[in-house]
Amino acid sequence: MAGVDSWPITAAQLSGTFCEALFYGIYLVTFCSCVHTLSTTGGGQEERWRRLSEIRWMMVSVTMALFVICTFDVGIGLWLNFHAFIYSSDPEQAFIHVADWTTICRAVSQVTAMILGDTVLIYRCWIVYGRRWLVITPSLILLFGCVSVAVRLIDVWVEPSTQKTIVLNSNQLLAWVLAFFAITAMQNILTTSILVWRIWRVEKETEKYIYNGSIMVHQPRHLRRVMRVLAESGAFYSATAFTTFLVGVIRSNAVYPASDMALQAAGIAFNLILVRSSARRDQQFTVFDRNERMVFAEQRSAGSASLGPIDSVPGHSRGQDVELYMKAVNNVDNTFQSTGVTVTKIVVTS
Missing domain, CATH: 1.20.1070 (Rhopdopsin 7-helix transmembrane proteins)
Structure with a gap:
């Protein structure tokens, strides 16, 4: 050849x-x-x-x-x-x-x-x-x-x-x-x-x-x-x-x-x-991308580089940080519930 x-x-x-x-x-x-x-x-x-x-x-x-x-x-x-x-x-x-x-x-x-x-x-x-x-x-x-x-x-x-x-x-x-x-x-x-x-x-x-x-x-x-x-x-x-x-x-x-x-x-x-x-997996990627952008925007508005532990964001009250953290948690939770993933336990440490 x-x-x-x-x-x-x-x-x-x-x-x-x-x-x-x-x-x-x-x-x-x-x-x-x-x-x-x-x-x-x-x-x-x-x-x-x-x-x-x-x-x-x-x-x-x-x-x-x-x-x-x-x-x-x-x-x-x-x-x-x-x-x-x-x-x-x-x-x-x-x-x-x-x-x-x-x-x-x-x-x-x-x-x-x-x-x-x-x-x-x-x-x-x-x-x-x-x-x-x-x-x-x-x-x-x-x-x-x-x-x-x-x-x-x-x-x-x-x-x-x-x-x-x-x-x-x-x-x-x-x-x-x-x-x-x-x-x-x-x-x-x-x-x-x-x-x-x-x-x-x-x-x-x-x-x-x-x-x-x-x-x-x-x-x-x-x-x-x-x-x-x-x-x-x-x-x-x-x-x-x-x-x-x-x-x-x-x-x-x-x-x-x-x-x-x-x-x-x-x-x-x-x-x-x-x-x-599958169409469900397409929805998973779309929702994840939307949540990723939303969490990033919330981090910038809160002046934080990352969510991190509850007390790791300087200059913010504890209640505000808990609320911000819970928004990110709920976003991830909603993402997986919409794609059939079972959430068995959610714990937020104080």
């Missing part, structure tokens, strides 16, 4: 179809879990179908769009192999004919699926950060760059001046292919990192109030599981995109199976993130 001719395009296309089919099987498993999450609410004996007003239609639309794209790409890949090896007298010529409708459709489905997956990941980051646009600005810039590169890649693919018998790692396409997968990998690493950082910080800040000797709360470690799922799915998706970039750099035909797997990886990562991002 050191050069273009070291692995024939026929073998690369056939291997790509096989690898994509394997990843599509994984995708179908996660898709079923995703549909279950979107269509039901509650747990155990209280589980029920969602009413129409409770369904998150935007997520349903993206989920079904990715399902159609991933399924279509597998089907069109099988058809392309069938056409090349059964109906064509020269399979290699069938695969390198970029003007054929099958190759153009696969290129469009590739970039569309990955851009959709990137968009939802950025949306999750926006939710976790309390809908702050400034946080996701770098990710949005990379996303817009990815969209621009994708449009240019498809334009080069279909324009009449492009040589019609070329492969992905040819001079006319390679630069745009490399740019697309490089930007995708960078955007995913950046967004996943700041997303996991925020969830980790929310959990740590929560524990600071909960286990400060004043409040005892029974809290399942849901956020840690969310962090692990996000980190694993983000790393999985970024790894496939970066692998495609690397094999493109060395001009190997392995770019075909790598890109096929990257498309399915986008759907898998989306499903995993959606399964672990």
Whole structure:
């Protein structure tokens, strides 16, 4: 795999179809879990179908769009192999004919699926950060760059001046292919990192109030599981995109199976993130962000750098400090009650 001719395009296309089919099987498993999450609410004996007003239609639309794209790409890949090896007298010529409708459709489905997956990941980051646009600005810039590169890649693919018998790692396409997968990998690493950082910080800040000797709360470690799922799915998706970039750099035909797997990886990562991002958890992050800002504003108005012990704020009466402390306690209490966490005991020391 050191050069273009070291692995024939026929073998690369056939291997790509096989690898994509394997990843599509994984995708179908996660898709079923995703549909279950979107269509039901509650747990155990209280589980029920969602009413129409409770369904998150935007997520349903993206989920079904990715399902159609991933399924279509597998089907069109099988058809392309069938056409090349059964109906064509020269399979290699069938695969390198970029003007054929099958190759153009696969290129469009590739970039569309990955851009959709990137968009939802950025949306999750926006939710976790309390809908702050400034946080996701770098990710949005990379996303817009990815969209621009994708449009240019498809334009080069279909324009009449492009040589019609070329492969992905040819001079006319390679630069745009490399740019697309490089930007995708960078955007995913950046967004996943700041997303996991925020969830980790929310959990740590929560524990600071909960286990400060004043409040005892029974809290399942849901956020840690969310962090692990996000980190694993983000790393999985970024790894496939970066692998495609690397094999493109060395001009190997392995770019075909790598890109096929990257498309399915986008759907898998989306499903995993959606399964672990319920509407209740979205509300938890929103409420926490609101409470965080409110507590910070109260601290500034009281002239205190932190809540601390009751007698640690100089220049303020004991009653005022108790009232301020109880406001913060109630904010945290309300946050967890709204997300199903049980508060077992609250003690304010005098």
